[in-house]
Amino acid sequence: MSTPSTRRLTVAQALVRFLAAQYTERDGQRQRLIGATWGIFGHGNVAGLGQALLEAGEETMPFHQGRNEQSMVHAAVGYARQLNRLSAQAVTTSIGPGATNLVTGAALATINHLPVLLLPGDTFATRPADPVLQQLEHPTEADVSVNDTLRPVSRYFDRVTRPEALIPAALQAMRVLADPVDTGAVTLALPQDVQAEAYDWPEEFFAERVWRVRRPAPDPVELAEAVRAIRAARRPLLVAGGGVHHSEAEAALRALVEATGIPVASTQAGKGSLRHDHPADLGGIGHTGTAVCDDIARTADLIIGVGTRYTDFTTASHTLFQVPDVRFVNLNIAAFDAHKLSARTLVCDARAGLEALTEALAGHRVDEAYEAEYRNGKQRWEQVVRAAYTPADEHAVPTQTQVLGALDTVVGDDDVVINAAGSLPGDLHKLWRARSPRQYHLEYGYSCMGYEIPAAIGVQQAAPGTAVWALVGDGTYLMMPTEIVTAVQEGLPVNLVLVQNHGYASIGGLSESVGGERFGTAYRHRVADGTFTGAPLPVDLAANAASLGMDVIRAKTVRELRDALAAARASDRPTCVYVETDPTSTAPPAEAWWDVPVAETAARPAAVEARATYDREVSARRRHLHPGT
Structure with missing residues (x-):
């Protein structure tokens, strides 16, 4: 032997x-x-x-x-x-x-x-x-x-x-x-x-x-229940999450919505499941969502979640879905997520489930008036996007949304745009025109400052020849710029768009809204009273990026920015486009609430006023406890 x-x-x-x-x-x-x-x-x-x-x-x-x-x-x-x-x-x-x-x-x-x-x-x-x-x-x-x-x-x-x-x-x-x-x-x-x-x-x-890697099919009984719920709905809305991308189910999703006319909302992880110009794509949903999407969500009688975890941003902290008898059908490969919101469940692979739904719903389509309503809303929102992207003067300092507008004119359909934290995720979710399934790369499960630059390196390794853009503010850049050295060492032509706004702009705005008066959120010198309200710190982040080996292009105006972005995309070297932005907000306001608690008792007027707003908004929260069957 x-x-x-x-x-x-x-x-x-x-x-x-x-x-x-x-x-x-x-x-x-x-x-x-x-x-x-x-x-x-x-x-x-x-x-x-x-x-x-x-x-x-x-x-x-x-x-x-x-x-x-x-x-x-x-x-x-x-x-x-x-x-x-x-x-x-x-x-x-x-x-x-x-x-x-x-x-x-x-x-x-x-x-x-x-x-x-x-x-x-x-x-x-x-x-x-x-x-x-x-x-x-x-x-x-x-x-x-x-x-x-x-x-x-x-x-x-x-x-x-x-x-x-x-x-x-x-x-x-x-x-x-x-x-x-x-x-x-x-x-x-x-x-x-x-x-x-x-x-x-x-x-x-x-x-x-x-x-x-398995593609489990839906259970026949669960599929039949889901089909009955969809056929009975007058105003269904499909919420596409990251599971659509992970399953490579974008074509199956498109086939379903083109056959049925059901509109699609996207989470941060699911954006790009449909191209931005598809008639059924309503864009982002929830606190950072579009007006048309959130309006439809408030009046939807059936929510079809596909590959989503239903985070608080998606549900507007459970204040978004307001129809009294709204129901949920959740298609998810993970039973843990499929059972959320007391939903009817389809525990299966996203592509397999969407294909089965399309076949079982043959001949069914939403009412023409509903389609016309959301398509008109989509057209109105596109005017909002154009206004946010377009400067009145190309020789002026750009706002943050105008930075996105300039980038929009430069990127190709298969470019990848990466972001994770700050005020950019909200602007991107509302405004970015995703042109392919992999273009919109937002890490918003953990929203980790410092993710963008190293993630761009990983994406570049996975997709050689693809233009990759890491979008960061100065706060995020200071967290973790060290992998710039790795990009230089490996010869990876990642593009960094570095937006200088002198502090934690996102948290500054949030602080102001909850009565925190932007305390501790600006990168400025201390003054006599101990507050950080002096002149901006004399840091030069562009010089820092250059010292780590990147090519750096400084842009002061919208026109210079557009030219700099085009030059970066054409380069075969790691390149940083550095721009100081006009702090004036040109982003559309939040279309839905997000629960950030406010002090119940306070002496400062800002906090007292913020608490009154909080009490009013939180009263709209709902517990969705309808039986799933």
Whole structure:
């Protein structure tokens, strides 16, 4: 009887070779599950994963050098989102600060259901000295390390304290990464001594494995109930979430709305599910939504959610859907999300579910008067967009919405526009004219300042030859500009649009609306009374970007800005377009409420007035508790 063949490798060497042999497959298309590994090396991983990556070589596992652990995760998330979650990247860090710096990125990945594999070093499993450098000593739990901070923000977590334990841990990690329901951050904590320990691995561990990404079909009973609800509705509205993109269901959605006339609203993650100029596309919904979309939502008698989590921005903190007997039908691959708002459920893949609905609804169409109503509203909103985009004087300093208008004239249909935080997400959700499924890339599940620049790098890696734009304000830029160096090192021609408005403009406006009087939100010198109300700080962020290796184009007017954006798009170098904006708001106001609590008692008049407004708005909140059947 023959002995099964084995290969003697360290734990880290075995893991790298295992990862290189993992694939996903959907609709007959196969690609690597782990496309590359990001890393910053310290004593916790340099002799383990660092040595293993060097030995394996670029052909086996491509490697990218990062500057900040959090931003490496953001880059990996941008990569995975661009590839519809079918391929991911790994991130390795040392134990200690490097590992704990992963937490924010892990939370972002998990909240947005985007896969990333985290491989932090850990303290010694064998405890040769106690404590070792960067060891967290807990008086009652000796096996706790700083990596345990990753448990609540990971969809799967394991600490590999013995070589043979890597086999089940690695297989479970791949299962979760490839599962559209469970995916998010996956953490395998690797004690530094175990990484370097050799073991006789079965050859089968390194065989190619294909993780098939399922497209579950809707249950026939659930489908029939959903069809009855849609046929009975007079004013249905479909809310497209990120699941439409992840499933590549855009064509199926278009077929459904063209057959039925049902209008489509988009969440931040779902925008671009229909082209902006499709007659049924009403644009963004909720607090940052369009007037036509929110007006229709208030009077809709049936909401059809497709691949959405129904965040507070989408539902206007549960004040948006106001018809007394409004009902919900939720199509979602995750049962957890499908059951929200007491909905009738269709627990299935978005594309499979939309195709089944289109077939089952054959011959059904909404009333012509309803179609005419929302199409007229869409035309009125387009006039609002044009007004926000168009300056009265091209030689004037642009407002923020005019920056978007200038960019709108320059981008191609397949360009990718990335943003995550500040006032830009609201302006983009209301005003941006998405021309393709992947063009609008907003990270708004976690709305993490600092996401944009590293995410642009990940998108550029996933889509070589595509023009990628990271839109950031000065507050976001100062959070995390370090991956500019990585873009320069890798020769990635990402474009950065850096908007200087001297502070946290978004939170400043929010602070004012809730009686906070913009306290602590401006980047200005202190004055005699201790407040930050002096002159703007004398920082030069354009010079900073240049010092990190970017080409920088300064634009002072709308015309100069348009020319600068065109030059950036034509360049094969990482390029920053820097513009100071007119702080005058030309954005349309919020069309729906968002719940940010206001002090119940206060002496300052601004807070007293804000509380009165809050009490009036919150009274419209509803609990949607109708039975789903």
